[in-house]
Amino acid sequence: MRNTDFVVRFAGEGGGGLVTSAELLAQVTSQVGYHVKTFVTFPSQIMGGPTFAQARISTSPVLSYGDQLDVLVALDREAYNTHQSEVRDGGVIIYNAEDFQLEEDEKSFGMRIDELAKSTGNPRAANMVMLGAIAYLVNMPEHYLPEYVTKRFSRGRPGDEEIIKGNIMALSLGAEEAKKSGFSLGALEDPTPPSGEQLLIKGNDALAIGAIAAGLDVFVGYPISPATTVLVYMERNLTGPGKFVYQASSEIESINAILGAGFAGKKSMTSTAGPGLSLMSEGIGLAWMAEIPTVIIDVQRGGPATGLPTKVEQSDLLVAIHPAHGDVSIPVIAVGTVEECFTGAALALNWAERYQGPVIILSDHGLSEQAQNIPKPDLSKVIVENRKVYTGNNGYERYDGVDVSPMPVPGGPGAYIANGSEHDPIGDTTHLPNRHVDMTHRRFNKLDLLKDDNYERENQDESIAIMTWGGSKGPTREAYDIMMGENQKIGWYYTMQLNPLPPQLLEELKSKELVLIPELNYLGQFAMLLRAKGVNAESITQYTGTPFKVGDLVTRIKDRIASHKKGLVNV
């Protein structure tokens, strides 16, 4: 049988071209029609520190990063020590023989990577040496890499030819070394190319493009890992008449600037991570209170305070729904795949316009840096919603009634005061008990506009179901598919819309004996919320700063179901 799936990890000191190598491998293989997903993790520092980047290549859509490694490239001893246990039986480790030596073993061979690169005349070709070796090990057709290199470096610049020649030489030097080692992973299945045009894109870029597609006008953000690349993308690409993008002096400035822009009639957005979300708390409350459309992306990282800036965790759900003091319930869209980064960002802008208030998108570090092949979005199919704008005369009561009402735009009719203090229909501050009651009802009533019944469900007749959220979707789905292959009796539910939940979905979940929630946090935050709504939800948690492994999930889900059933029998 030919291999249909392989995982390659590059590990060493950050800045050593590790990320480039993994991304190059993904590019090469996706171009010939394989499905790919990369994963990157690094310490929060400019250069250096233990880093790894990996690529999973498959003949079918890739749902998770891969539990075990087929090839590990260890550039130093620390990387070897850290990662070698994750290499599967029959896998191969390429270690940097210039940095350290290993006793003979049945898995590893040394390669003098930099020396080989230098011998081509281009010391920067080290990643080509590595790729050449990997291509040999996985039995990639010999022409893939040289063709890719030729295409990539044919830029019409003097020296292109030299670079191409050097890189191709590096590829073959790597391949020769691998051949000499005697290792091979067996034959590789030909790709089954996905139908339709594909993009190879990372989560943060997809978020930015989704927002631009939905008509974003104003973006103000502050650098913070792992959200910075959204700001970087916007600075370069949010252009055109009436558009504005800016790096603020703090997250407090960002949130207040985007709500100012939302008040002025524009579609506005910021991106941040946990610490920034904490700073934005009061501003988000103001947008809720004064009924101003705006969108906040929270690319989650780990832990409270500075925590784990470049690791994967899903621990901001509670603070996203209740970021501010007082009675608020902020709409939350949690994206689970790179594709959903695109659609979720567009949906968030639409929601903000529709109910006239702030919307939070939850992504995470894993999605932000992960490059994945997705179908090219069809821009003509993107639904774009715009707020109701007031077009009448002056003397308008902006906050009248319990439903969303047309919003006056400065410069036009209907001047009013957007007020963060409790207010009467024209926006004047008031403390009357009945007003606070009425206005609170008004603000919560508007959430009904967001109760779209969009969710995934499978095997809905089963009394036990799995429902994960956000970036744990991929590994959980892969685990689910494995269990379905074993004829386990489990239902599947999923939605991006965590607040408000699709009403029909909630009803279905309530009817279940048990709903298991894999989520990357200590508290079991989503399960807490579901239990408060009458669902018998139990979380399967992990808080290591790393994503779920599929095998672990399968074991833990089965164990949990078994103990649940045992409990039922005992009763």
Add this chain to the structure above:
Amino acid sequence: MSKKNPEYDFKWCPGCGDFGVKRALEMAVQQRNVELEMPMANTVVVAGIGCSGNIVHLYDGEQPFGLHGIHGRSLPISFGVKMANPDLNVVVVSGDGDFLSIGGEHIAPMAQRNLNVTAVVMDNGVYGLTKGQSSPTTDLGVITPTTPFGKLENSLNPLELYLTLGVSFVASGFSSKIKELTNLINQGMKHPGFSVVHVQSPCTTYNDTYDLLKGNAKKGIDATVHDVPESHDPSSKQAAYNLLQEEGIPLGVIYQRDESDPLDQRFNVMREKANARDLDRQIAAFQI
């Protein structure tokens, strides 16, 4: 609006300086509307939290747009409003606590950007709304509820601060001199860049400084305020610094940068030079 609104239950104390500032703001906006043939809807008043911010609710006559936000954040809000629509006339109304204490961090970035908004800062040297605590402009040693044995901090000189932070138009006014203040606010709104009109606006309840500011011959108190001398050159930052070293509080334009290009103008120039890509081309860059 609010004069006729029985629900709105906020009141300034009799004699509050903010009455004068409100009148001056109303007249300045009115003048501007006539001079530039602008509708009132073109003006947005962004208010901070404190006694001062209530100007938006007490505004008489035709109403501008208002945004009464959260404590200390009127500048960043005004930044978003202005850059979303640079055609708007955006005015911030704030107090010494709102603008200089909790909101102090926002002055420098707006000055460096030369954001084209006008901040009218009502300085009463005290937190009025929370009943008399010390503020950045309260004098050293003053006893207040939060400084029962005397204030430990030196008082801030806001006008020097604005100069140092690079504000491109700095004016000093007094709530009792409504005509002059109207003129200063109007000049601030016309200035192409970040303008701060800092106004002495006494609190009759917690820090009545009228006698101190105007002088009182019967009590033998000399006036602290005096007009900026005609010889003053407001285009010279050095002259502005020198002026602020003299005794008392000068009233008038302290500093106005000659060549002042506001952020919206800089942004447009930069954008015209930038090589923009439409969304189709952006997506094509990721195509496999």
